[in-house]
Amino acid sequence: MSAGFSSCALDAQDRLIAQAYIADTPLQAHIEVTDAPRDIGQSMLTHVAVTPLAPPEQPAVEPQKQAHAQPSFDAVIVTPSTQLPEGAVVGTQWTAWIRVSASRERASEPVSVAVLSQPVAESTAPTGFTSWVRGNLQRIGEEWGGDGGALIPGLIVGDRSSQSVELAASMVVSGLSHLTAVSGANVAAMVLVVSSLCRLLRIRGVMLYVVILTVIIVFAHIVGPDPSVLRACITGAVGAFAVTVGRPAASIALLALAATTLLLVDPWMLSAAAFQLSVLATFGILVGSRPIASLLQRIKFPRLFAEVTAVSAAATIACTPVLVVLDPEQSLWVIPINVLGSPAAALIGLAAPIVMILGWIPWPWGWPLAASVGFPAQAITVLAQFSAENAPTHRWPDMPWGFLLAASLSWVLPATLLVLAQRMRPGQLRTFITEMRLRLEQRPRAKIHHQTSHHQTTHDRQTHRQRTHHLQTPQRKIAVITLSGLITVVLALLALSFTRSPASTTDEVKPGDILFCDVGQGDALALIGEQNSALLIDVGAEPELIDDCLTRAGVTKLCGVVITHLDLDHVGGIEGALSNRQLDGEVIYGTSKRPPPVEGARRATQGENMTCGAWDVEVIWAPRTAHTENGASVVTRARLWNGDAFDIELIDTGDLESEQAQLMLQTYELNETHPSVRVLKVAHHGSATGGTQLIEEWSPDIALIGVGADNDYGHPRQEILEALYRAKVSVHRTDLEGTLVVRPLSESEGSVQDADEDTNPGGGAEVLHERAPAGSISE
Structure with missing residues (x-):
């Protein structure tokens, strides 16, 4: 009898429920897949909801008599594909023998779950809207074919089940794996598309928020109400609110409230990298997406395309320091590759709602629909594989220097450049240089004309101040920010000089x-x-x-x-x-x-x-x-x-x-x-x-x-x-x-x-x- 193993990252309530079932004796449980199974070589990894069919320390009874009678808890299992029902997808349900045991000491997971048998009762395939949408996306990916087709369900609803191990590894090494995970940035991009469509249809005010909330609820239902999905929906909605409404200060306060609420529900979440990355990505969207979108619109990017691209770029830049802490071995192309991949991700975000609704159209009439996501997905695949094979790697310094260096390059330096770009209106740089030259020339001129009357000198100074008053505040800010940027670059170069770059x-x-x-x-x-x-x-x-x-x-x-x-x-x-x-x-x-x-x-x-x-x-x-x-x-x-x-x-x-x-x-x-x-x-x-x-x-x-x-x-x-x-x-x-x-x-x-x-x-x-x-x- 073979078994799979699970390390369960559970919220506070799940911990108490799961620990009550720790025992050496097996028990029967009802299992429901809550996330798409992923092939990891000899086994499959998937998120499930486990519902024991009997109270703790009591023998199991017939499934049909006690199904769903006990409280359930979430788990992540790794099990051979033979232990899963054939064709298991999100929503598949079955009954099997399991064992719940205590985790190793100091492990972050409270229990370990082993699946000890194949299904002992006939499995139930999912039905309804969720299964219909996911099935359509899987079919579109299969008809498009190749790695691009395998990427389509993941880019839209976070379903990575079609990806090969090699493709998944390329996405991780290149730094593009977040595009196929349900993150706050993905949700924010989707909400931006919906809000733009609502603007075209003249839907505003309270009705706009009702539509957005409905879309988020439906999306969470399609993807699966996993804790990470709910967290991404909350943080993503906050980010989209900031970009749509244009009130970043209020949105930052809203983000703080959302994060505090999530931590009150489960304090363990604070130590989870996924939570940290979600909050950082959303914060990056709040403070960085509008300036980046403004720059893109200046170079004639369409508004919606610029906003979605800016969301992805801002989230990537904001998360880099934490990613460096999690894995100091990083590709030097991570940020450029993400910036290059942002337009493709934006195109998929634009087409995703339509593809999810009209994905039932059969081939070949559905080819234009598939092409709207297939070509961008293929572009992301090419970027990921090219980066994974060719990008030089860099070993960041150990904590705290690695984090400080990454923060300087990813947070301080971009902020400096954005502020400079915003402050320098057309022609202002030339005026600033001219003004500095005049100031340098003014001092020797004052010595030569020391006989000039006090009244004339005062008049000239007043005239000069009036002429340059509108430049003084921007000039001072620019000077301070420029100096800060130069110091940041110098510190970064010094830190880099002490950094080695081994291959691994x-x-x-x-x-x-x-x-x-x-x-x-x-x-x-x-x-x-x-x-x-x-x-x-x-x-x-x-x-x-x-x-x-x-x-x-x-x-x-x-x-x-x-x-x-x-x-x-x-x-x-x-x-x-x-x-x-x-x-x-x-x-x-x-x-x-x-x-x-x-x-x-x-x-x-x-x-x-x-x-x-x-x-x-x-x-x-x-x-x-x-x-x-x-x-x-x-x-x-x-x-x-x-x-x-x-x-x-x-x-x-x-x-x-x-x-x-x-x-x-x-x-x-x-x-x-x-x-x-x-x-x-x-x-x-x-x-x-x-x-x-x-x-x-x-x-x-x-x-x-x-x-x-x-x-x-x-x-x-x-x-x-x-x-x-x-x-x-x-x-x-x-x-x-x-x-x-x-x-x-x-x-x-x-x-x-x-x-x-x-x-x-x-x-x-x-x-x-x-x-x-x-x-x-x-x-």
């Missing part, structure tokens, strides 16, 4: 790190020692991949190499690992009957030890009579020594199979004399043949899975993931996150990665990843 956070390894290289379908792990040294455990299949990973990490010396067994995906990259590096130790390996991988290599012996810096590595299992290559896998146990405690302890099992793992556990005692953060390299890329004995016996804190994206083996298997999730293990996969680095934390930094303070006095660990997991886009 995983490139800068430190002694004591575990480097888990992304080598596709294979394993390659390095224990980092002192002075650019490392001890390797497996090297993947491709020499180029392991060589590139070690080169980027700066590894030039090898303390030794352990090849767990001689299958290609573990030994094929050996030449790439050894080339251009000094080998100071031996190459040892495990095998059933194959010849040595390189000259001078020897078979590993159980009980032997190797060291690399602070790492102490022991071969704890080296079978000599295995009949299969996987069964002959060498098992290593590595310990990072730190005074009187181990910071990190690693067990690497190669492709060890379940029977050999059981035999190893019977002959080798996993006794623990020192507390540590336990890291498990999961056997056989998460295959079911690796078994779950070591997970249950050793209770790791972090699990690493080396697996290729979209592999043909079905790795990792769901039963292995279920066992890890059930044991509260933090799971990290190279197919979703790229190269990984497990880094020990000092005592002062605390145990932030699944470590308990009472059992880990040596500190905790953090996991750095090369790229964000697909499906983890903040909304």
